[in-house]
Every structure is written in structure tokens, then in C-alpha cells.
Amino acid sequence: MHLNQTKLMSATQKELLGYKPNTAILPWGATEAHGQHLPYGADAIETTAFAEHSADLASQDGAKVIVLPTIPFGNNAQQLDQVAAIHFNSITTLSILEDVTDSLIRQDIDRLIILNAHGGNEFKPFVRDLMIDRDILIIVINFWQLIPEMQAKIFEESLDHADEMETSLLLYLCPDRVRMNDAGTGKRIPFQIEGLSQPGVWTPRPWTASHPDLGSGNPQKATREKGEQYFHAVCEAIKNIILNISTAKKGDLPYI
Ligand SMILES: [Zn+2]
Numbered sequence: 001m002h003l004n005q006t007k008l009m010s011a012t013q014k015e016l017l018g019y020k021p022n023t024a025i026l027p028w029g030a031t032e033a034h035g036q037h038l039p040y041g042a043d044a045i046e047t048t049a050f051a052e053h054s055a056d057l058a059s060q061d062g063a064k065v066i067v068l069p070t071i072p073f074g075n076n077a078q079q080l081d082q083v084a085a086i087h088f089n090s091i092t093t094l095s096i097l098e099d100v101t102d103s104l105i106r107q108d109i110d111r112l113i114i115l116n117a118h119g120g121n122e123f124k125p126f127v128r129d130l131m132i133d134r135d136i137l138i139i140v141i142n143f144w145q146l147i148p149e150m151q152a153k154i155f156e157e158s159l160d161h162a163d164e165m166e167t168s169l170l171l172y173l174c175p176d177r178v179r180m181n182d183a184g185t186g187k188r189i190p191f192q193i194e195g196l197s198q199p200g201v202w203t204p205r206p207w208t209a210s211h212p213d214l215g216s217g218n219p220q221k222a223t224r225e226k227g228e229q230y231f232h233a234v235c236e237a238i239k240n241i242i243l244n245i246s247t248a249k250k251g252d253l254p255y256i
Pocket of ligand 1: 166
């Protein structure tokens with residue numbers, strides 16, 4: 001089922017005047033190599049599909065939600081040695097969020113869900129700053145963190161990039177863009193400096209040196225069926241969040 005009024009790129013002014021959305025979803029991806037076998041647009045494809053399907057489900061249950069156009073670029077500072085990977089620096093990201101929120105607030109849309117599909121994207125400091133003097137509730141969803149137990153049941157070897165989970169998702173969403181013959185093993189070379197891989201310590205991976213085939217996690221056991229099962233389970237979780245936010249009343253914490 002496809003609803004026009006839940007997607008800004010399909011809706012007309014007349015449809016939106018009748019629908020009166022109060023919640024927006026901003027899908028946010030990245031454009032970067034995904035192993036040797038998935039398209040650069042993988043994250044954008046995933047977040048768009050999650051947002052559009054979840055919004056349709058939530059709208060059927062009474063949510064007033066609109067999906068904005070997907071931001072296709074993310075933070076890829078550690079992938080700039082690839083071919084045509086595009087990096088958005090943090091100031092660009094903040095500027096986009098300022099412009100989007102300032103526009104939405106004028107149109108009585110005072111709830112924004114950033115639906116993130118790229119591990120290198122960080123939004124927390126921006127959300128804190130934006131909410132100081134803007135009357136808008138901003139929620140960040142990292143889709144891959146939503147249903148960890150179900151994820152562990154469906155997939156055998158998931159890590160975090162072009163892996164079994166992400167490959168299964170794309171085998172379900174756009175099988176014609178997956179080249180399984182080119183898939184590697186997604187092996188990660190561990191850091192050689194001791195102490196940098198323990199909880200509480202972080203530094204970014206120099207991607208090409210850390211991941212020789214540019215994937216992180218073995219995609220070999222990916223299947224379309226796993227992708228379908230996971231996709232719908234994640235959409236169900238996102239739908240519930242959308243519904244709760246869109247039907248919240250002023251005063252319901254943290255919507256104050
Ligand atoms: Zn990805």
C-alpha cells in the first residue's frame with residue numbers, strides 16, 4: 001500500500017492541506033563504497049525504504065507523518081580515498097538541520113525524526129543545540145540498533161557495513177543492484193595499537209586499511225528472505241515510534 005500524502009516528493013498541496021502532518025521524517029544516508037558488491041547508495045536506499053513503509057503503516061493507524069526527501073550524503077571523512085565517495089562535514093549537516101527545522105516549525109510541524117542509516121553520522125550534539133531555542137522535538141533513530149535480539153536471531157555474522165544484514169536488506173529491496181559474485185568476506189584488520197578496541201575508547205577506522213574489501217562483516221550468508229523478515233520487523237518498530245510521537249500531547253515528556 002502506497003499513500004501519496006505521507007511522502008513529500010509525491011504529495012500535492014491539496015492533499016497536504018487535508019492531511020495536516022505534525023511529524024516529519026528526515027531519512028539520512030551516505031554515499032560510499034559498500035564492500036565490492038553493494039551500491040554506493042545502500043544507506044540512502046535503506047533509510048528511504050524504512051521511512052516510506054513505516055510512515056504508511058503509522059498513517060493507517062492515525063499518525064500525521066510526512067517523509068521528507070532523503071539526504072544522500074553523510075560523514076565519510078575516513079572514506080575519501082575511495083572513488084567518488086562524498087563527505088559532508090559537520091557544519092553542512094548542522095546547516096541542513098537548521099534550515100529544515102526552521103521551515104517545518106513555520107508550518108506547524110513540531111516533531112522531527114531523523115532516520116539514520118550510516119554509522120559515521122552523529123546527530124546528538126546538533127539536536128541538543130537545535131532544541132535550545134526551537135519549539136520542536138527532534139528524535140534520532142539509528143535503524144540498525146532498533147531490534148538487537150531479533151537481529152541476532154535472523155543473522156549469523158552481522159558486523160556493521162555491507163555485512164550479512166545489509167546485504168540481505170538490499171537483496172530484498174533492490175536485488176538487481178546486488179552483485180553477490182563480487183562479494184568478499186568483509187574481514188576487519190584489528191588495530192595494532194593496544195588499548196584502542198576496548199569499551200569506552202574510540203577512534204575512527206581508516207576504512208581502506210582496516211577493511212581490505214571495504215566491507216565490515218561477512219555477507220556470504222545473506223538471503224532475500226532474511227532481508228524481508230528484518231525489514232518488516234524494523235518497520236514495525238519505527239511505525240510504533242512514529243505513532244507515539246505523532247499522537248503525543250504537549251506536556252507528555254519529553255514533548256514539553
Ligand atoms: Zn551501509
